[in-house]
Amino acid sequence: MSEILRPQTADQAREVLAWAAAEEKPVDLRGAGSKHRLGHPVAADIVLETAGLSGISLYEPEELVLTAGAGTPLAEIVATLDAHGQGLAFEPPDLGPLLGAPPDHATLGGVVSCNLAGPRRPTAGAVRDHVLGFHAVSGRGEAFKSGGRVVKNVTGFDLSKLVCGAFGTLGLLTRITVKVLPKPERAVTVTLTGLDMDAAGRAMTRALGSPLAVSGAAHLPDGDPAGGPPLTALRLEGPPSSVAARCQGLGALLSDLGAVGALDEAESADLWTRLRDVAPFVGGDGPLWRISLPPAAGPAVAEAIRARAGGRFLLDWGGGLIWAALPEATDAHAATVRGALAPHGGHATLVRASESQRRAVPVFEPPPGPLAELTRRVRQGFDPKGILNPGRMG
Amino acid sequence: MRMPVPDETIVARRDDIIDALREAMPGGGLIVDETELKAYECDGLTAYTELPMIVALPEDTEQVAAILRICHEMGVNVVPRGAGTSLSGGAIPRGDAVTLGLARLNRILDIDFDNRAVTAQPGVTNLAITRAVEDRGFYYAPDPSSQIACTIGGNVAENSGGVHCLKYGLTTNNLLGVEMVLMTGERLRLGGKHLDAGGLDLLGVVCGSEGLLGIVTEVTVRILRAPETARALLIGFPSTHAAGDCVARIIGRGIIPAGLEMMDRPAIGAAEAFVKAGYPLDAEALLIVELDGPASEVDELIERVSEIARTLGASTLRASRDEAERQKFWAGRKAAFPATGMISPDYYCMDGTIPRRALPRVLDRINHLSERYRLKVANVFHAGDGNLHPLVLYDANLPGELESAEKFGADILRLCVEFGGVLTGEHGVGLEKRDLMETMFDAVDLEHQQRLKCAFDPDNRLNPGKVFPTLHRCAELGRVHVKRGEVRFPDLPRF
Numbered sequence: 001m002s003e004i005l006r007p008q009t010a011d012q013a014r015e016v017l018a019w020a021a022a023e024e025k026p027v028d029l030r031g032a033g034s035k036h037r038l039g040h041p042v043a044a045d046i047v048l049e050t051a052g053l054s055g056i057s058l059y060e061p062e063e064l065v066l067t068a069g070a071g072t073p074l075a076e077i078v079a080t081l082d083a084h085g086q087g088l089a090f091e092p093p094d095l096g097p098l099l100g101a102p103p104d105h106a107t108l109g110g111v112v113s114c115n116l117a118g119p120r121r122p123t124a125g126a127v128r129d130h131v132l133g134f135h136a137v138s139g140r141g142e143a144f145k146s147g148g149r150v151v152k153n154v155t156g157f158d159l160s161k162l163v164c165g166a167f168g169t170l171g172l173l174t175r176i177t178v179k180v181l182p183k184p185e186r187a188v189t190v191t192l193t194g195l196d197m198d199a200a201g202r203a204m205t206r207a208l209g210s211p212l213a214v215s216g217a218a219h220l221p222d223g224d225p226a227g228g229p230p231l232t233a234l235r236l237e238g239p240p241s242s243v244a245a246r247c248q249g250l251g252a253l254l255s256d257l258g259a260v261g262a263l264d265e266a267e268s269a270d271l272w273t274r275l276r277d278v279a280p281f282v283g284g285d286g287p288l289w290r291i292s293l294p295p296a297a298g299p300a301v302a303e304a305i306r307a308r309a310g311g312r313f314l315l316d317w318g319g320g321l322i323w324a325a326l327p328e329a330t331d332a333h334a335a336t337v338r339g340a341l342a343p344h345g346g347h348a349t350l351v352r353a354s355e356s357q358r359r360a361v362p363v364f365e366p367p368p369g370p371l372a373e374l375t376r377r378v379r380q381g382f383d384p385k386g387i388l389n390p391g392r393m394g
Numbered sequence: 395m396r397m398p399v400p401d402e403t404i405v406a407r408r409d410d411i412i413d414a415l416r417e418a419m420p421g422g423g424l425i426v427d428e429t430e431l432k433a434y435e436c437d438g439l440t441a442y443t444e445l446p447m448i449v450a451l452p453e454d455t456e457q458v459a460a461i462l463r464i465c466h467e468m469g470v471n472v473v474p475r476g477a478g479t480s481l482s483g484g485a486i487p488r489g490d491a492v493t494l495g496l497a498r499l500n501r502i503l504d505i506d507f508d509n510r511a512v513t514a515q516p517g518v519t520n521l522a523i524t525r526a527v528e529d530r531g532f533y534y535a536p537d538p539s540s541q542i543a544c545t546i547g548g549n550v551a552e553n554s555g556g557v558h559c560l561k562y563g564l565t566t567n568n569l570l571g572v573e574m575v576l577m578t579g580e581r582l583r584l585g586g587k588h589l590d591a592g593g594l595d596l597l598g599v600v601c602g603s604e605g606l607l608g609i610v611t612e613v614t615v616r617i618l619r620a621p622e623t624a625r626a627l628l629i630g631f632p633s634t635h636a637a638g639d640c641v642a643r644i645i646g647r648g649i650i651p652a653g654l655e656m657m658d659r660p661a662i663g664a665a666e667a668f669v670k671a672g673y674p675l676d677a678e679a680l681l682i683v684e685l686d687g688p689a690s691e692v693d694e695l696i697e698r699v700s701e702i703a704r705t706l707g708a709s710t711l712r713a714s715r716d717e718a719e720r721q722k723f724w725a726g727r728k729a730a731f732p733a734t735g736m737i738s739p740d741y742y743c744m745d746g747t748i749p750r751r752a753l754p755r756v757l758d759r760i761n762h763l764s765e766r767y768r769l770k771v772a773n774v775f776h777a778g779d780g781n782l783h784p785l786v787l788y789d790a791n792l793p794g795e796l797e798s799a800e801k802f803g804a805d806i807l808r809l810c811v812e813f814g815g816v817l818t819g820e821h822g823v824g825l826e827k828r829d830l831m832e833t834m835f836d837a838v839d840l841e842h843q844q845r846l847k848c849a850f851d852p853d854n855r856l857n858p859g860k861v862f863p864t865l866h867r868c869a870e871l872g873r874v875h876v877k878r879g880e881v882r883f884p885d886l887p888r889f
């Protein structure tokens with residue numbers, strides 16, 4: 001059994017990592033563990049949990065800024081913001097249930113470390129676009145900080161970007177400052193029913209290339225609920241009068257492609273939450289891939305994978321994000337997925353797979369040689385002894 | 395400001411270096427003649443000049459790689475340069491360095507409307523990207539005031555912003571990918587036309603790295619469909635406090651304008667005298683609020699913002715009725731720098747950021763400093779995101795005035811940090827703010843940043859002397875200082 005440590009202060013966290021660096025002991029860093037199965041398995045006798053580094057220390061709604069300990073439950077942050085009509089514009093997904101953990105367990109530090117963003121990603125940005133600054137402890141056992149609490153800041157290297165999506169391999173985040181934004185007053189969804197993948201791709205491209213400010217463009221080839229005709233969904237957000245006008249405009253723009261419908265506010269909110277959390281694929285147990293690619297290539301790549309491996313698909317980000325739930329296979333269909341993607345550029349992440357598959361198959365897109373070497377040097381600067389989640393990113 | 399001292403051992407080898415570079419650039423593009431080198435002696439921070447040892451203007455990425463390889467092998471410093479409009483001295487040459495100018499890499503390589511992306515060489519100007527896609531109703535959102543001249547490569551290096559970045563983000567939020575060449579001549583691609591490139595977000599740190607990590611040779615940015623309409627409000631207030639309150643309330647009410655700019659009385663006066671934009675000369679503070687989007691939304695938000703302004707006692711309130719009027723509202727703000735140049739022989743442009751609500755207090759303190767230094771100051775701000783551009787007015791011909799202006803400027807930046815802000819919002823650290831870095835970061839913070847530099851450029855050849863106040867050798871930074879045998883954190887809860 002590994003030993004679980006829960007530092008109560010950033011300084012205690014620093015002590016642990018200074019000791020681990022000196023003893024060259026690998027440490028498995030965790031928030032609440034909801035995405036613990038995302039990435040390669042980490043072999044470590046010590047688990048460091050951030051639960052003790054919790055709490056919102058600064059929230060100024062008029063400044064659109066919030067600072068909280070890395071272990072702060074995301075749900076607490078979302079509720080606090082909600083009370084002021086604000087939110088995290090990057091729509092952090094709750095991948096807990098998808099990965100076999102309970103819902104609503106994520107911490108801020110975990111969301112940031114995995115750089116996870118939901119359907120609004122193409123227009124509002126990812127986590128990395130909303131982190132303004134942080135405090136962390138590197139693998140050298142030293143506390144350091146970067147960024148600040150203001151939106152516009154080019155003072156020094158932008159390490160805030162680098163720690164987003166680093167899966168804890170550069171440092172243990174202890175405190176994070178994020179930009180928050182007013183929530184849209186109203187959100188509705190325009191739908192198209194019965195489009196094949198290619199036509200859905202064209203619909204999404206046309207919508208996102210229009211001045212109608214579409215803030216979500218997804219395609220569910222298996223329908224919603226699954227088993228129905230394919231559903232293409234386009235979200236519009238903003239003041240009520242504007243949403244109404246754009247809803248009409250979008251309907252007119254797409255009417256030649258298929259039957260246009262609309263979801264009301266409640267249906268719309270429900271759909272986008274389920275898309276965000278990849279709910280249609282919760283409970284399955286075959287390999288699940290998350291593929292980020294040039295949006296216009298989404299339909300073709302999904303079809304190419306389907307032709308060789310079968311499986312079920314969700315397209316988000318106007319085609320720029322494919323979720324592919326595939327049948328079992330020893331290599332989790334890595335060769336098929338990465339082969340289909342290669343001509344277009346992008347990256348495929350094996351989000352869900354058995355532990356043995358996650359040991360054998362590169363979970364993250366393997367970088368080309370020179371980039372891999374540079375990445376290794378960057379990581380070594382922050383974690384020379386390789387104690388922080390060693391091997392988690394491959 | 396301390397200028398870097400040239401390394402004489404490099405300067406002594408100048409002829410050999412020229413020979414080697416000439417071989418790599420058979421089609422020309424090498425500048426070695428003193429009168430021609432003069433054109434490159436400074437950047438937008440014009441008070442400081444230094445003649446570059448050599449200027450190399452490669453014509454393609456292969457030549458960039460070849461030049462870097464030669465400089466790497468011969469131990470020569472390199473200063474990257476786009477259009478040379480940096481306001482922080484980022485592109486100031488060195489007497490012991492090759493200035494590597496990217497201006498000839500000026501082609502747009504790919505316009506992809508379906509993926510909403512443009513790929514361009516680094517020497518393409520910011521505005522040229524919008525020009526290339528506007529016939530189809532698209533544009534590139536970050537719009538620095540220098541957009542006619544500055545290059546997209548320079549924008550990436552500085553993570554430049556513009557008046558529209560409150561709503562649409564800075565360069566970094568609109569950047570999808572780059573090709574870059576490391577000091578060794580190695581070529582790399584980061585990102586592409588997809589989002590969140592996977593692996594470590596090196597694209598995120600290359601953006602804003604001020605030419606210290608590598609030479610950017612290709613840039614892919616996202617383009618947006620232009621909004622259906624844009625309208626602006628011109629709002630005058632009898633006090634900067636009221637204007638500051640108005641900014642806070644607009645945002646507090648959930649409105650994120652496309653642009654939210656403020657000017658103080660001296661700036662209003664200078665701009666009005668220069669372009670006759672119809673600004674109210676009796677106002678202590680002027681706001682320009684731009685709203686964009688579908689027409690129905692814009693009309694509604696114009697009304698809401700007007701209501702806020704009225705409640706807070708606006709002395710002037712005008713909404714643009716057509717595109718010409720909107721442009722007119724902006725004309726004064728956009729010409730604020732040259733306008734200041736008309737009322738003072740010289741000016742020094744600062745670039746700190748503060749939490750928005752500190753605006754009135756920081757302004758008061760700037761005015762006190764202005765009295766103490768006996769130098770006038772005109773203020774223009776990107777008020778929506780708290781980015782201040784105080785323009786310190788001085789006369790370089792009066793002995794000591796430049797030094798006073800610099801001290802005044804440094805005090806303003808320290809003030810920004812004191813109020814929870816930062817040294818630079820969009821112009822970069824460069825040479826100018828290098829020695830102030832320690833007001834924001836301690837030694838450990840800076841060492842962690844410098845190790846990133848070591849991973850990209852271990853010999854510290856790229857743009858040396860910029861950004862970091864003290865230079866540690868990479869070998870020294872790499873060492874781990876272990877203290878073994880410490881008590882193993884007895885106070886910690888275990889499970």
Ligand SMILES: Cc1cc2nc3c(=O)[nH]c(=O)nc-3n(C[C@H](O)[C@H](O)[C@H](O)COP(=O)(O)OP(=O)(O)OC[C@H]3O[C@@H](n4cnc5c(N)ncnc54)[C@H](O)[C@@H]3O)c2cc1C
Nearest residue numbers: 474476477478479480484539545547548551554555605610
């Ligand atoms: C009148 C005026 C108004 C301005 N307004 C704004 C504004 O509104 N917003 C704003 O953010 N800035 C503004 N600036 C500052 C400046 O225009 C920007 O910083 C711009 O991005 C610099 O681009 P450049 O091509 O001139 O780069 P340069 O000044 O030549 O170089 C800037 C830095 O980038 C590096 N560099 C350049 N090209 C490359 C490359 N290809 N690869 C690697 N490194 C490179 C250089 O070494 C240097 O450190 C203004 C400047 C002026 C003079």
